[in-house]
Ligand SMILES: *[C@@H]1O[C@H](CO)[C@@H](O)[C@H](O)[C@H]1NC(C)=O
Ligand SMILES: *[C@@H]1O[C@H](CO)[C@@H](O)[C@H](O)[C@H]1NC(C)=O
Ligand SMILES: *[C@@H]1O[C@H](CO)[C@@H](O)[C@H](O)[C@H]1NC(C)=O
Ligand SMILES: *[C@@H]1O[C@H](CO)[C@@H](O)[C@H](O)[C@H]1NC(C)=O
Ligand SMILES: *[C@@H]1O[C@H](CO)[C@@H](O)[C@H](O)[C@H]1NC(C)=O
Ligand SMILES: *[C@@H]1O[C@H](CO)[C@@H](O)[C@H](O)[C@H]1NC(C)=O
């Protein structure tokens with residue numbers, strides 16, 4: 231940001247001669263008529279002009295006349311391509327970054343919609359089949375007995391509420407396409423401006439970016455959340471480490487950060503491996519190591535916004551460890567929370583305190599003696615680790631295989647072994663629960679970690695020394711009685 235001052239003394243005399251010319255003719259040539267700046271105390275008139283010089287990039291000549299009629303001249307030549315002095319370039323860089331961020335979020339959104347559309351398309355196909363059968367039946371009533379006819383009718387009735395949902399999906403998909411186009415347009419505008427730093431209404435540009443961001447946010451919120459209806463087949467990413475452990479990526483949107491962290495074991499561990507990308511993790515290469523200042527307990531760790539949140543060994547203290555500065559930013563006891571394998575999940579392993587993040591922020595899942603060992607959910611403040619609000623789910627923690635949070639809803643599995651299913655859901659938005667029956671394939675029969683990543687919308691699991699991913703399907707519940 232430093233700007234070289236060029237031989238002021240040497241140019242002074244020359245400058246004195248051209249001052250007159252400069253202060254009258256030059257400004258009008260470069261469109262700076264009437265530019266006056268008054269400095270405190272003196273009554274100088276400063277005329278500034280900009281013009282390019284082939285070797286120097288641009289030069290700024292300032293000429294000032296004080297009360298005695300003396301000239302003060304300065305020649306300033308910023309380094310080429312370094313327009314840092316210009317506050318507009320800073321604004322521009324910020325805008326570019328914002329657009330970049332929006333683009334990244336669009337990609338995530340696009341992927342989500344794409345997956346959801348697949349699901350919707352399947353449902354559509356199913357509807358068509360049922361509909362076709364119904365038509366055949368009504369054209370040829372004798373082909374159908376009353377019982378199967380009634381069954382078909384029931385099926386169709388069940389499917390009917392899907393219609394408005396389907397419509398909504400299509401509308402949402404169209405909205406995403408439009409948003410994408412707008413982002414692309416805006417990037418082009420920004421790129422053009424960067425090339426030629428001409429006059430431009432930055433305020434207007436900023437407003438456009440803000441508007442885009444707001445719309446993206448509402449679109450994400452609408453599309454991003456829903457009720458879990460299905461879990462895909464697992465994909466094994468890697469076989470590494472011991473039987474118990476945890477692995478993850480950062481859970482906060484937006485981020486272009488693809489780092490993968492792996493923490494082997496549930497007991498006294500302090501070594502966190504940080505891989506640069508998922509493919510590095512798969513190959514077991516290109517990693518750095520973090521040695522935590524305090525050992526961990528369990529496998530309920532989470533990486534949220536560049537920090538690792540974990541439960542300190544033999545305590546109910548939660549630690550926030552910042553990767554970049556390699557330091558503990560804050561630690562705080564989770565009031566009353568059981569620890570030291572008092573209230574673990576069904577597999578044991580000191581999994582008393584399970585930290586997780588979803589679309590709505592950071593959560594701790596644990597229990598206390600006053601809650602009689604039933605799962606408590608607490609929303610945590612990410613900077614201070616204070617508990618913002620808590621819910622008692624009434625579900626015994628020791629009977630839970632694992633638990634994860636999606637869109638403010640806690641989903642609990644009934645076992646860590648083969649045959650496990652997602653079988654209980656607690657809605658923090660309405661403080662209510664329901665039993666669910668969502669099967670998933672527990673390929674290696676021993677799950678010691680299961681967490682949702684809202685950025686990628688996948689489930690991360692550590693299954694008997696294998697690192698496994700599942701896609702999920704969320705169904706957006708749309709109030710169809712409204713319109
Ligand atoms: C600048 O001012 C001069 C004299 O006041 C005038 O003749 C000239 O047209 C102006 N130039 C511009 C570009 O406004
Ligand atoms: C873009 O996203 C990054 C990472 O989340 C964040 O640090 C940065 O402040 C964002 N930039 C703008 C301009 O919003
Ligand atoms: C993007 O730019 C193209 C060409 O300038 C224009 O036709 C289109 O309407 C713009 N789209 C949006 C969403 O602004
Ligand atoms: C609570 O969240 C669930 C899941 O996202 C949703 O299905 C339900 O409609 C929400 N209830 C209320 C009262 O908002
Ligand atoms: C994420 O971290 C950055 C600094 O690293 C901070 O400015 C920002 O507020 C954090 N965001 C959230 C949601 O915690
Ligand atoms: C934790 O449990 C172990 C084994 O059960 C016991 O030896 C130890 O004293 C306990 N530590 C604390 C702090 O409760």
Ligand SMILES: *[C@@H]1O[C@H](CO)[C@@H](O)[C@H](O)[C@H]1NC(C)=O
Nearest residue numbers: 345462463464465699700701
């Ligand atoms: C999830 O879905 C995406 C897009 O369809 C696919 O590329 C990816 O392999 C899937 N991952 C899993 C774990 O099924």
Ligand SMILES: *[C@@H]1O[C@H](CO)[C@@H](O)[C@H](O)[C@H]1NC(C)=O
Nearest residue numbers: 660707708709710711712713
């Ligand atoms: C759906 O919307 C209607 C009218 O907008 C409202 O009366 C009704 O309570 C809503 N139902 C649910 C389940 O939110």
